[in-house]
């Protein structure tokens with residue numbers, strides 16, 4: 001038993017963030033790594049609506065909100081869903097082909113030390129490099145993802161942001177150029193409407209296979225065709241017109257739900273989120289595009305169901321780390337199945353970290 005615990009510690013240490021990172025989403029697996037104890041998280045979750053949280057708790061809440069919005073981007077858009085599925089499938093295929101030793105902990109130790117095949121490293125690095133390749137107006141796909149998540153994160157905690165107020169927030173507290181550059185480009189075409197329209201146009205760009213090439217021309221054309229306009233503090237968006245416009249880009253692949261029907265394999269974690277969102281979309285306000293017009297107003301009812309489908313990894317008070325399989329499937333698993341599920345996912349995350357480090 002002691003040996004198994006050692007292996008767990010070794011594996012989990014691969015996905016431990018530095019102390020100044022409050023939380024992050026491990027993209028390939030969907031693990032949400034929370035840099036706090038489970039008890040601290042539960043206390044915070046229970047007081048979530050409290051306006052006067054101490055600064056460290058407020059930061060944790062905002063960071064988890066930001067990371068969960070990345071989940072929403074992944075389960076909504078063809079490009080990101082395809083990316084995470086590809087990463088997971090490629091690593092998992094290798095794990096399955098490795099003739100694992102009989103004992104679980106030996107398997108995991110082997111994965112932490114075995115040389116990763118060069119073709120696998122090259123392929124995973126290629127996918128990640130694509131995220132950082134600049135397209136039209138020096139925009140990268142990663143920057144589209146980050147700038148949209150940062151805006152929604154800020155609006156969830158302050159619904160009444162205007163474009164000017166948001167620009168001031170960016171001037172004061174933008175963590176890096178990635179968190180604002182594509183927003184600034186969009187604002188050149190869309191002006192004061194950008195604060196309302198940006199999550200939708202970013203999402204439409206991410207429904208193509210070339211988001212970095214598409215975002216700027218999409219905004220330019222939307223402005224020219226007056227599909228987005230702003231007057232007296234109100235933004236009007238012609239959603240059907242915008243969808244039609246994005247379909248004209250040859251790289252358009254559609255939503256994650258549309259693309260997932262064509263992919264041969266499903267992602268073990270995000271596919272459940274895709275299904276949850278599809279179910280919610282049955283009610284009109286969650287129809288994907290309408291949702292992207294006001295994600296900050298609908299957030300409270302979406303975040304909790306989505307969190308139930310994600311494996312969570314916490315710091316533990318006993319000097320260990322704890323991984324909790326998703327609440328939605330945990331009750332149907334034996335303890336042994338839970339452990340196997342956790343080891344498999346964390347092994348994938350650890351290999352992904354080894355490749356991209």
Ligand SMILES: [Zn+2]
Pocket residue numbers: 066067070146149
């Ligand atoms: Zn982010």
